[in-house]
Amino acid sequence: xxxxxxxxxxxxxxxxxxxxxxxxxxxxxxxxxxxxxxxxxxxxxxxxxxxxxxxxxxxxxxxxxxxxxxxxxxxxxxxxxxxxxxxxxxxxxxxxxxxxxxxxxxxxxxxxxxxxxxxxxxxxxxxxxxxxxxxxxxxxxxxxxxxxxxxxxxxxxxxxxxxxxxxxxxxxxxxxxxxxxxxxxxxxxxxxxxxxxxxxxxxxxxxxxxxxxxxxxxxxxxxxxxxxxxxxxxxxxxxxxxxxxxxxxxxxxxxx
Amino acid sequence: xxxxxxxxxxxxxxxxxxxxxxxxxxxxxxxxxxxxxxxxxxxxxxxxxxxxxxxxxxxxxxxxxxxxxxxxxxxxxxxxxxxxxxxxxxxxxxxxxxxxxxxxxxxxxxxxxxxxxxxxxxxxxxxxxxxxxxxxxxxxxxxxxxxxxxxxxxxxxxxxxxxxxxxxxxxxxxxxxxxxxxxxxxxxxxxxxxxxxxxxxxxxxxxxxxxxxxxxxxxxxxxxxxxxxxxxxxxxxxxxxxxxxxxxxxxxxxxxxxxxxxxxxxxxxxxxxxxxxxxxxxxxxxxxxx
Numbered sequence: 128x129x130x131x132x133x134x135x136x137x138x139x140x141x142x143x144x145x146x147x148x149x150x151x152x153x154x155x156x157x158x159x160x161x162x163x164x165x166x167x168x169x170x171x172x173x174x175x176x177x178x179x180x181x182x183x184x185x186x187x188x189x190x191x192x193x194x195x196x197x198x199x200x201x202x203x204x205x206x207x208x209x210x211x212x213x214x215x216x217x218x219x220x221x222x223x224x225x226x227x228x229x230x231x232x233x234x235x236x237x238x239x240x241x242x243x244x245x246x247x248x249x250x251x252x253x254x255x256x257x258x259x260x261x262x263x264x265x266x267x268x269x270x271x272x273x274x275x276x277x278x279x280x281x282x283x284x285x286x287x288x289x290x291x292x293x294x295x296x297x298x299x300x301x302x303x304x305x306x307x308x309x310x311x312x313x314x315x316x317x318x319x320x321x322x323x324x325x326x327x328x329x330x331x332x333x334x335x336x337x338x339x340x341x342x343x344x345x346x347x348x349x350x351x352x353x354x355x356x357x358x359x360x361x362x363x364x365x366x367x368x369x370x371x372x373x374x375x376x377x378x379x380x381x382x383x
Numbered sequence: 384x385x386x387x388x389x390x391x392x393x394x395x396x397x398x399x400x401x402x403x404x405x406x407x408x409x410x411x412x413x414x415x416x417x418x419x420x421x422x423x424x425x426x427x428x429x430x431x432x433x434x435x436x437x438x439x440x441x442x443x444x445x446x447x448x449x450x451x452x453x454x455x456x457x458x459x460x461x462x463x464x465x466x467x468x469x470x471x472x473x474x475x476x477x478x479x480x481x482x483x484x485x486x487x488x489x490x491x492x493x494x495x496x497x498x499x500x501x502x503x504x505x506x507x508x509x510x511x512x513x514x515x516x517x518x519x520x521x522x523x524x525x526x527x528x529x530x531x532x533x534x535x536x537x538x539x540x541x542x543x544x545x546x547x548x549x550x551x552x553x554x555x556x557x558x559x560x561x562x563x564x565x566x567x568x569x570x571x572x573x574x575x576x577x578x579x580x581x582x583x584x585x586x587x588x589x590x591x592x593x594x595x596x597x598x599x600x601x602x603x604x605x606x607x608x609x610x611x612x613x614x615x616x617x618x619x620x621x622x623x624x625x626x627x628x629x630x631x632x633x634x635x636x637x638x639x640x641x642x643x644x645x646x647x648x649x650x651x652x653x654x655x656x657x658x659x660x661x662x663x664x665x666x667x668x669x670x671x672x673x
């Protein structure tokens with residue numbers, strides 16, 4: 128569905144993403160791995176519109192996304208998380224979900240004053256949805272707590288809850304398990320799998336190979352801004368090129 | 384008695400003014416230090432129209448519309464900037480409006496200001512009746528405050544807070560950040576315009592001196608004291624600041640020291656601000672905080 132062609136992003140003399148092309152096709156969960164600094168997060172920023180790519184095209188199910196502002200790309204069905212959990216610390220856990228729910232008529236000034244009933248009705252429905260999501264994530268006892276009081280792992284879980292209420296088509300997850308304790312990682316993985324069954328498509332940056340192996344039927348590997356491998360994780364682990372990217376080569380001559 | 388009515392009227396006007404700034408500074412995180420510009424625009428618009436013969440009600444309505452349009456216009460360059468830069472640019476904008484009023488004598492009377500601005504007589508009492516003015520001002524203020532409160536509680540206000548807390552998350556969830564900020568500025572400017580118009584019709588005389596940075600600082604104090612980001616905060620803050628300001632006039636000072644009242648007000652307000660920042664930075668009424 129999500130398709131990128133020849134995406135290139137440079138910062139001064141540094142080419143952070145170098146001519147990357149791929150399509151997520153119908154793989155439910157695709158992993159994106161590679162050593163630190165290989166351009167994974169920059170690629171995510173390009174896919175979500177936070178960085179304008181210098182070159183290349185982007186489309187979602189045939190709809191061109193190239194050059195669109197982040198909020199427009201998001202409105203077309205691509206949601207993302209950030210490398211570090213970014214919940215709204217001063218809002219309650221429940222409000223964190225409600226705040227990002229899509230298509231709220233109560234966000235329009237006219238509806239607030241001239242269609243207050245419709246606004247209230249929608250708000251009640253959203254509250255029901257939010258409560259169901261919090262129950263699914265087992266965050267329901269914390270519903271009224273300021274999100275800043277949650278543990279880091281719970282905040283990451285809440286971020287997944289936001290994706291649930293936003294109902295995107297494709298989700299870009301930037302390191303969902305980083306800094307999270309094993310029990311919560313399990314909970315996060317369970318949630319991702321459940322969402323995937325419901326038809327959400329995931330593209331996940333992750334350094335934890337056990338997470339990748341449990342989730343992803345297909346991985347893309349980046350190194351120094353370039354896409355160097357596409358296939359299953361097992362194949363990737365055998366690929367000479369991938370091993371070199373992670374471990375380096377004995378001599379520079381090996382590159383040629 | 385008249386004096387108490389005077390304090391009440393000033394308090395009501397500043398409640399609307401403070402609540403208007405709250406929508407930007409408290410709810411949206413837009414540090415607008417030039418809100419007094421919209422207050423001035425509302426005051427001048429209503430004063431010019433009503434002294435020119437237009438009915439007062441119409442003049443005030445026009446003042447609100449003109450202020451809202453000014454908010455819309457100025458939001459275009461201002462919203463290209465963020466954080467501190469936005470604040471500095473808004474301060475400059477307010478000074479520009481004040482200098483405009485100072486220099487465009489044909490419309491504003493320049494430094495002489497506009498005298499003899501009529502007061503409304505909608506309740507059939509003499510224009511000098513302070514009770515009448517208080518009732519009218521309070522009714523209009525209640526309407527404006529209710530409107531701002533509804534917006535703040537609605538999903539609209541929640542989205543503004545989302546933007547205040549994290550613009551990137553707002554964008555990642557399909558919110559057009561600039562469009563929301565623009566709407567907040569527009570509504571906020573309209574409310575400030577109403578406050579300015581009330582002020583002009585109450586004092587019956589305005590001059591550029593009324594719209595200096597001094598007024599902005601007083602307004603910020605109202606907001607910070609009461610609790611920004613809340614609905615009741617600016618109302619409480621504006622009430623308290625007005626009462627303190629007037630109470631300080633009754634200090635037992637020798638008549639020849641009367642000129643010290645204004646500096647003493649400044650010192651007291653400064654001390655209140657410092658104390659507030661140390662003891663209760665969220666203001667008397669705190670938003671839900673960590």
